[in-house]
Amino acid sequence: MGPLAEGAFRVLREVCEDLGIDHRDAELLRVRSNAVFKLRSRIVVRIATAPNARTRLPLVLAVARWLAQQGFPAVRPADEISDQPVTHEGRVVTFWHYVPASGQPTTTELGEILRSLHLLPVPPVALKRFADPLAELRGTVDGSAVLTPCQRAWLRDRIAELSERWAELDMDGSPVLLHGDAWIDNLLRCTDGHVVLCDWDGVAVGPREWDLVHTYHGQRRFGLSAADVDAFADAYGSDLRSWPGYSTLMEIRDVYAVGIHIRNAGADPFSRNELPRRLDSLTRGEQHTRWYMSEPATVSP
Structure with missing residues (x-):
């Protein structure tokens, strides 16, 4: 077990003991x-580390409750545990109802659920406006101890260039409620066959293109097929590839996707291996080098 997991188990144990929750046999899901842990009580415990988690997660919970009122298929907070979120030693902890999953959702279902999400009104919650996708990465790069001086300089220049190009994009339509990380792995198929969206940490108000680009980027980097992307576009009702800002948004998503591994590389062996894979392909201008969500040996080609 690596340092990240060990630290998370300790936080889980201490928070659950403080709240009188049984944490025995907790299963680490991710x-x-x-x-992310699953308890025997079928409660999911999420322990966040992001610097803005303390201010962001109350809004995430508020949106999840609002989505429940709308009947939207999303994971639900475990509101029987009061006073969420809980802060412990700088970590912010939330509790959710476990969704037993059965089978792999399709990109068609992802396109359909995102279309429904983007048709909802903006909820009466003080959500952030999604104005600069690389803002957090900018701070991560400046404060990182794992990057070489050359890597840091390249990333700073690339972020500055892409931020200027982002500001010039002509987005399609009014801002919508964004999931923020609308990747196929955040769609769960329940045992009764219907699907629900999970992991709402990136929820915001902004251009629908940000939710859409994840699937197209999945073909570029994570093994989705052209048929997967075609099915997604058909289900959503429009194809991002026909939008003039497509190539810029894909380049932004490429750079955005190194942030988690810069933050985790000091304590996580997988991130320590994945970070140079991603940076090397970016600095060489390779647009189709395969990236991984977990150790390559466990990922299908």
């Missing part, structure tokens, strides 16, 4: 930007 540890990256969040550590």
Whole structure:
């Protein structure tokens, strides 16, 4: 078990003991930007590390409750645990109802659910406006101890260039409610067959293109097929590839996707290996080098 997981287990144990929650036999589901555990009570515990988690997560919970009122298929907070979120030693902890998953969702279903999300009104919650996708990465690069001077200089220049190009993009339509990380792995198929969206940490108000680009980027970097992307576009009702800002948005998404591994490389062996893979391909201008969400040996080609 690596340092990230060890630290997350300690936080889980201490928070659950403070709240009188049984944490025995807790199962670690994921540890990256969040550590995610499933308890025997079928509660999911999410432990966040992002610098803005303390101010952001109350809004995430508020949006999740509003989505429940709208009948939208999303994960639900475990509101039987009061006074969420809980802060412990700089980590911010939230509790959610577990969704038993069965089978792999399709990009058609992802396109359909995003179309429904983007047709909703903006909720009465003080959500941030999604104005600069690389703002957090800018701070991560400046404060990182794992980057070489050359890597840091390249990233600073690239972020500055892409931020200028982002500001010049002509977005299509009014701002909408964004999921913020609308990747196929954040869609769960329930045992009754319907699908729900999870991981709302990036929820915001902004251009719909940001939610759409994840699937197209999945073909470039993470193994989705052209048929997957075609099915997604058909289900959503428009194809991002026909938008003039497509190439710029894909380049922004490429650079954005190194941020988590810069933040985690000091403590996570996988991020330590994945970071140079991503940076090397970016600095060489390689647009189709395969990237990974987990160790390559566990990922299908």
